Amino acid sequence: MNPYEPVIGLEIHVQLGTRTKMFCGCELTFGEPPNTRTCPVCLGLPGALPVVNARAIHFGLMTGMAVGSELAPRSVFHRKNYFYPDLPKGYQISQYDEPLCLGGRLGDVRIHRVHLEEDAAKLVHVGASGRIDSSSSSVVDFNRGGTPLVEIVTEPDLRSGEQAREWLTLLRTTLRQLGVSDVNMEEGSLRCDANISVRPEGTTELGVKTELKNMNSFRFLERGIRAEVARQIELLERGGEVVQETLHYDPRSERITSMRSKEEAHDYRYFPEPDLVPVRIEQTMLDEAHAAMPELPADRAARLEREHGLTEASAKQLAFRAELGDFFEEGLRGDGDVPAQPLANWVTGELVARIGDSDPGDSRIEPGALAALVGMLEDREVNQGGARQVLDRLVAEGGEPRAIVKSEGLGAIGGEDELSGVIDAALAANADAAAKIQGGNEKPMGAILGYVMRETKGRADGGEVTRLVREKLGV
Amino acid sequence: MSTDPVRLTAAQAVEALGRGDLSAAELFAAYRERAAADELNAFTWVAEEAPAAQDGPLHGIPIAVKDLFCTTGVPSQSGSKILEGYRPPYTATVVENLEQAGTTLLGKTNQDEFAMGSSNENSAFGPVLNPWDRGRVPGGSSGGSAAAVAAGLAPWAIATDTGGSIRQPAALCGIVGMKPTYGAVSRYGMIAFASSLDQAGPLTRDVTDAALLLGHMVSADPRDSTSIGLPEEIALPTAQRLDGIRLGVPEELSGEAEGIEPGVMEAFERTLRVAEELGASVETMRLPHAEHGLSAYYVLAPAEASSNLARYDGVRYGLRANGHDLVSLYTRTRHDGFGPEVKRRIMLGTYALSSGYYDAYYGRAQKVRTKIADDFRAAFERFDFVVTPTAPTVAFGLGTKVHDPLAMYLNDYCTVPMSLAGTPAISIPNGLAEGLPTGFQIAGPAFSENAILEAAHALEGAIGFDGSTALSRGGMPSTPSERGAGRPAGL
Numbered sequence: 001m002n003p004y005e006p007v008i009g010l011e012i013h014v015q016l017g018t019r020t021k022m023f024c025g026c027e028l029t030f031g032e033p034p035n036t037r038t039c040p041v042c043l044g045l046p047g048a049l050p051v052v053n054a055r056a057i058h059f060g061l062m063t064g065m066a067v068g069s070e071l072a073p074r075s076v077f078h079r080k081n082y083f084y085p086d087l088p089k090g091y092q093i094s095q096y097d098e099p100l101c102l103g104g105r106l107g108d109v110r111i112h113r114v115h116l117e118e119d120a121a122k123l124v125h126v127g128a129s130g131r132i133d134s135s136s137s138s139v140v141d142f143n144r145g146g147t148p149l150v151e152i153v154t155e156p157d158l159r160s161g162e163q164a165r166e167w168l169t170l171l172r173t174t175l176r177q178l179g180v181s182d183v184n185m186e187e188g189s190l191r192c193d194a195n196i197s198v199r200p201e202g203t204t205e206l207g208v209k210t211e212l213k214n215m216n217s218f219r220f221l222e223r224g225i226r227a228e229v230a231r232q233i234e235l236l237e238r239g240g241e242v243v244q245e246t247l248h249y250d251p252r253s254e255r256i257t258s259m260r261s262k263e264e265a266h267d268y269r270y271f272p273e274p275d276l277v278p279v280r281i282e283q284t285m286l287d288e289a290h291a292a293m294p295e296l297p298a299d300r301a302a303r304l305e306r307e308h309g310l311t312e313a314s315a316k317q318l319a320f321r322a323e324l325g326d327f328f329e330e331g332l333r334g335d336g337d338v339p340a341q342p343l344a345n346w347v348t349g350e351l352v353a354r355i356g357d358s359d360p361g362d363s364r365i366e367p368g369a370l371a372a373l374v375g376m377l378e379d380r381e382v383n384q385g386g387a388r389q390v391l392d393r394l395v396a397e398g399g400e401p402r403a404i405v406k407s408e409g410l411g412a413i414g415g416e417d418e419l420s421g422v423i424d425a426a427l428a429a430n431a432d433a434a435a436k437i438q439g440g441n442e443k444p445m446g447a448i449l450g451y452v453m454r455e456t457k458g459r460a461d462g463g464e465v466t467r468l469v470r471e472k473l474g475v
Numbered sequence: 476m477s478t479d480p481v482r483l484t485a486a487q488a489v490e491a492l493g494r495g496d497l498s499a500a501e502l503f504a505a506y507r508e509r510a511a512a513d514e515l516n517a518f519t520w521v522a523e524e525a526p527a528a529q530d531g532p533l534h535g536i537p538i539a540v541k542d543l544f545c546t547t548g549v550p551s552q553s554g555s556k557i558l559e560g561y562r563p564p565y566t567a568t569v570v571e572n573l574e575q576a577g578t579t580l581l582g583k584t585n586q587d588e589f590a591m592g593s594s595n596e597n598s599a600f601g602p603v604l605n606p607w608d609r610g611r612v613p614g615g616s617s618g619g620s621a622a623a624v625a626a627g628l629a630p631w632a633i634a635t636d637t638g639g640s641i642r643q644p645a646a647l648c649g650i651v652g653m654k655p656t657y658g659a660v661s662r663y664g665m666i667a668f669a670s671s672l673d674q675a676g677p678l679t680r681d682v683t684d685a686a687l688l689l690g691h692m693v694s695a696d697p698r699d700s701t702s703i704g705l706p707e708e709i710a711l712p713t714a715q716r717l718d719g720i721r722l723g724v725p726e727e728l729s730g731e732a733e734g735i736e737p738g739v740m741e742a743f744e745r746t747l748r749v750a751e752e753l754g755a756s757v758e759t760m761r762l763p764h765a766e767h768g769l770s771a772y773y774v775l776a777p778a779e780a781s782s783n784l785a786r787y788d789g790v791r792y793g794l795r796a797n798g799h800d801l802v803s804l805y806t807r808t809r810h811d812g813f814g815p816e817v818k819r820r821i822m823l824g825t826y827a828l829s830s831g832y833y834d835a836y837y838g839r840a841q842k843v844r845t846k847i848a849d850d851f852r853a854a855f856e857r858f859d860f861v862v863t864p865t866a867p868t869v870a871f872g873l874g875t876k877v878h879d880p881l882a883m884y885l886n887d888y889c890t891v892p893m894s895l896a897g898t899p900a901i902s903i904p905n906g907l908a909e910g911l912p913t914g915f916q917i918a919g920p921a922f923s924e925n926a927i928l929e930a931a932h933a934l935e936g937a938i939g940f941d942g943s944t945a946l947s948r949g950g951m952p953s954t955p956s957e958r959g960a961g962r963p964a965g966l
Binding site for chain 2: 040043044045046047048049050051052079081083085088089090091140267269270271274275276277
């Protein structure tokens with residue numbers, strides 16, 4: 001048994017999908033040539049002044065509403081001071097003790113705060129590897145500098161890398177649903193750092209934490225946390241101590257290296273940004289943000305449970321991958337008679353097994369076709385095995401399930417009239433098995449079923465066969 | 476033409492141009508000749524020729540602009556070596572406003588580096604000389620602007636005031652200088668010293684010119700979130716009397732016990748009697764926290780400056796020293812580029828914001844600032860204006876205080892409280908002491924610019940100050956043999 005409990009909190013940075021930057025009128029970059037989306041403000045030229053992007057505030061409020069934060073009536077921007085070539089002013093305009101949103105919860109995780117800030121510029125290290133340690137010089141592309149970021153900080157409520165990954169997926173879906181960002185981890189519009197500590201199981205005091213930086217995919221987040229938890233536990237078991245430090249996870253080697261220790265930590269000398277006035281959140285801004293709120297994953301899950309009687313697990317699976325939820329609901333609309341839970345099971349089970357992480361909209365299958373197939377299955381017009389074959393065809397080629405069943409001869413053989421003769425033959429051919437079943441041992445039922453399936457080319461309904469066997473043997 | 480055009484105030488020049496007595500080209504040429512032959516080191520750059528003037532109420536009136544205002548393609552270094560060779564790609568809003576009103580850029584004027592100083596001795600371009608006595612300082616940080624206007628090298632100038640940088644040099648050079656309400660004028664394009672205190676304003680030969688110039692500077696600028704403009708337009712003042720006006724004289728900011736020189740106090744008291752003769756009442760009052768203003772200011776302004784000046788790192792513009800790695804590039808650039816006073820304030824400010832010291836310094840200074848603003852609010856319920864001597868002394872000798880920062884800081888003792896409160900104040904010539912100009916400061920509540928200008932106009936008429944001494948001594952060589960002895964102004 002593992003005597004240690006990991007305690008994990010996340011700090012997530014999300015680039016907002018506004019038209020222009022956080023504090024100037026430059027349009028956001030989509031891969032333009034370097035340093036073409038710049039102005040005196042985002043280059044930090046002498047005398048230039050920032051002006052807050054109202055759209056970013058709007059998106060920030062929507063984000064806060066989505067996680068149930070308290071929205072501050074007055075919020076203040078601070079300067080976070082440190083020197084680095086990607087920071088042209090020598091400070092980042094961020095928020096400190098008066099953030100836009102405080103508290104909240106998403107899923108099982110409490111939110112500490114949500115605030116707005118500006119992104120740094122992009123450093124490009126000249127050299128083959130693109131890494132700073134093997135590069136003789138670096139150049140700066142200021143196109144990205146000043147892009148609006150929303151920073152979301154969680155409470156330390158996560159307990160594993162896997163849970164962190166799952167929760168971050170929920171956050172991504174929520175933000176996508178809000179339309180505030182394209183939230184793409186590989187392209188850097190979603191970035192995640194993790195604060196990690198471990199403590200003896202059953203204790204409440206927090207251990208010394210480390211900060212694991214910039215894991216740039218969901219997979220690396222899970223692996224990085226797992227590796228760091230393992231490192232800390234191993235360290236403690238050998239009688240060592242965890243040191244507060246900032247760490248870098250290299251996904252290729254799976255190695256964790258120290259970036260800086262507590263002693264080397266910056267003193268950011270936060271103070272209120274004197275070039276900006278405090279942001280006052282007017283009722284109209286709240287009304288506008290409220291009006292722009294779509295249905296969020298957590299609400300959708302609750303509604304799916306309520307309206308369609310789905311299990312909690314199914315409802316969450318559908319709601320947290322919005323495209324699956326959309327596919328499910330459209331299928332239901334197309335065929336009002338199809339029972340919801342079996343359709344949900346087929347979407348989250350059989351369909352996902354075939355399409356993986358991709359959008360069902362990118363495959364050939366229509367929502368109505370899956371609903372019709374599930375309907376046929378419920379009506380015993382096709383059995384499980386047949387339906388799986390039909391789904392293979394639907395995903396690959398599209399089409400109408402009833403037509404496929406017919407053309408492929410996959411229709412279920414279900415009635416007593418059709419099955420009776422085959423079952424009699426099966427019992428005759430497996431007399432030993434029949435006797436055992438009659439004696440109360442159901443184990444040999446498989447042999448009887450196998451015979452019937454062979455004879456019917458898999459089209460028989462297994463449940464019906466079992467029922468008829470019992471009936472004939474008087475069990 | 477009977478009068479030498481440089482003897483006209485700007486308002487008079489506007490009239491002369493309107494009547495056709497004078498052409499814009501003649502006016503520009505007259506000033507350009509004087510500015511180019513400047514021996515006071517007032518200019519850091521002088522225009523080769525008149526830029527095309529736009530149509531507007533100030534059409535064809537030349538203007539001198541403090542170095543720290545960004546002007547497209549024109550050197551703008553804020554008096555610092557670290558911005559050596561820097562020519563901005565954009566123009567400050569206030570300069571744009573004045574160009575739209577029709578003024579023509581005559582030149583950029585010398586200043587203390589990043590506006591940090593009270594004597595204009597902290598400039599990478601060297602010190603500016605006072606036109607009344609070239610052995611003395613012109614005050615600072617806007618010493619170049621003030622000296623240029625007093626000496627008739629420019630009809631008027633714009634400058635900035637953070638703790639007294641317009642008002643104190645105006646006093647020491649015998650001209651008018653006004654710091655408007657914080658937010659009246661856009662800071663966009665002003666190379667920052669301390670963002671929450673910096674405010675642009677006019678330096679002029681008389682109160683009418685101050686009103687005329689300020690009126691065209693003011694705007695609520697969408698590029699500066701802290702700018703709000705003024706609720707009413709600036710009117711040209713006409714008042715001759717001060718009937719019913721209540722003047723408060725704060726104990727904390729007047730009197731020899733507060734370090735005000737006897738000659739300066741005499742001149743101040745003389746003007747109080749003039750005010751009474753004009754119908755004003757004069758009463759001693761208290762601004763209980765004003766005496767802590769200087770201490771609070773020297774925490775807050777350096778704190779902001781330490782952050783504002785972080786961008787000068789040698790990476791993108793200005794001076795770059797060679798370094799073998801990033802940190803040495805930073806440290807050598809900043810070592811070579813900043814002067815000692817700037818370094819001192821960066822260190823002070825960095826310390827004041829440091830973890831563990833923030834509350835004791837920055838936090839406490841903010842509280843004092845609030846108290847001082849409250850003092851003024853309370854005072855303006857009983858008084859129309861608070862009046863003080865502008866500076867505690869007359870112009871002092873070059874080099875006499877430059878190695879004693881504390882003595883230098885005391886120059887701003889009477890001007891800093893209004894800066895902290897964000898309220899407007901003007902300095903007008905107050906008569907001479909020891910043959911040198913002194914200033915009379917009139918401070919009013921936020922947005923009371925028009926009222927201040929009216930009161931200043933009435934007093935100016937009654938004081939009858941004669942600034943022609945500096946004008947005729949000028950910044951020009953007085954005899955042909957002296958010609959060429961001075962430093963050419965960046966040509």
